Amino acid sequence: MCRMSFKKETPLANAAFWAARRGNLALLKLLLNSGRVDVDCRDSHGTTLLMVAAYAGHIDCVRELVLQGADINLQREDGGTALLAASQYGHMQVVETLLKHGANIHDQLYDGATALFLAAQGGYLDVIRLLLASGAKVNQPRQDGTAPLWIASQMGHSEVVRVMLLRGADRDAARNDGTTALLKAANKGYNDVIKELLKFSPTLGILKANELPAELTKNERILRLLRSKEGPRKS
Template sequence: MAELYLAISQRRPELVQLLLKFEPDVEGQSRSGSSPLEAAAASGKALIVELLLTRRASTEQSESSTWGPIHLAAGVGHMEVLRLLLQKGANVDALTKYGNTALHLAVEERRRACARLLLASGATADVRNSGDGDTPLHIAASLGDEHMVRLLLLKEPTKISETGLENLLTMLQPSIDIDAKDEDGYTALHRAAESGQAEVTELLVKKGADAEARTNKGVTPLQIAESLHYVGITRILIQGGATKEHMILIPAPAPLPFGNKTQEAENGGGLKKKQPTRARGLRRSSFDRSVPLVVL
């Protein structure tokens, strides 16, 4: 098996093809617990993935792995590999060890083409992370990725699409819950407001997000924006129908070190920075290291 993993890590399809003639166990795990197909998906070599799939390699995540083949392909941005896996019946909504789908990862890593393909393949746009309850829309709003937010909101039946694929998405997919809440009661609008993302805040408001939505502790997006002195976002929310009625009184947040504006959270009676999505263990560097970690 070591030879097969080495050939995969070196992206050598001719060697993989030769080794497969000796009928190795295509489900045999490496020392890190990954499968050959997971290693191939991380490497991004579509021909190797195709060779393994021809030998009936499972598209499912191996028991010891953090991510399955579809998660690795989507997170790293290997479009052709992702397409092959989906064609072979990979579960588009399968969860990683941390409770994310491939769509969560594609959004987190700003892999827009992969996100578009996943949605076209039936991915659930408002699926919640099994741990913290984040939807892909929460993540996109926190990152200020307006393009990704628009892509996710294409599933709204009132959206008029500009491309054939977007029209297909609009017609075939159910509407997304724009006000879906995470485990703390945050909506995507709360996330956009706390992250200082004015353009995404405005987009969500225009798309009908509830400007009066409250977290589990009764905090509105307007309250977050005002406490962080985001004047522009405060104006957008008020224009979108947010009011100051029945707002709970909270102390102003302590000054943030180094001007960091990405870690707001509710804590006790006041507003502190909520841990960003990346705190779940999903980090860009994790994917950058995927090939050596999977193979060795």
């Protein structure tokens, strides 16, 4: 695999990165318009000005960089993009702007995480709805098999879980270690997540010997929730 090579940083480029990070639009425009700072200049990790502005949620800087021709789909050495950064931190306006101007919704970090996965991890419901409406794959897992529904369940984001299930998320999708969203929610004690998952009749026997999530938690409310479903399914 060939190694990426990035442009050498200069004092003016460093000043542009500072402006993008702080949301100083006036300074950023001044530097870009000087003709001495490339709109797609990168740091030693391949981070661009657009990625920095997107990460921080500075929508005015993002719009200016896009207007000046920034390449929206450039990737860092770890696979990161401006869209991935904005999705990870729930910057709705930035995500919307990037998608409008052609951001690749299917780009992934080196570990396979997508923009939808990162938004699900953070519980950013508006961003998730936008990504799904724009064609994001609801069941796209990371390399370790962790799907967006699984990570949302682990983090206790019940509304995100509900939306993903309604959009066709696989309720029984397991990570490479065999754990499912229901098991993780039970272990974590997230009653509201379990309630949403149970509405879609997930498989309760999900480990060897049909071990149930109910047997792995000491939360009595969760035990009652799971057993209320377990009984009818065995009859």
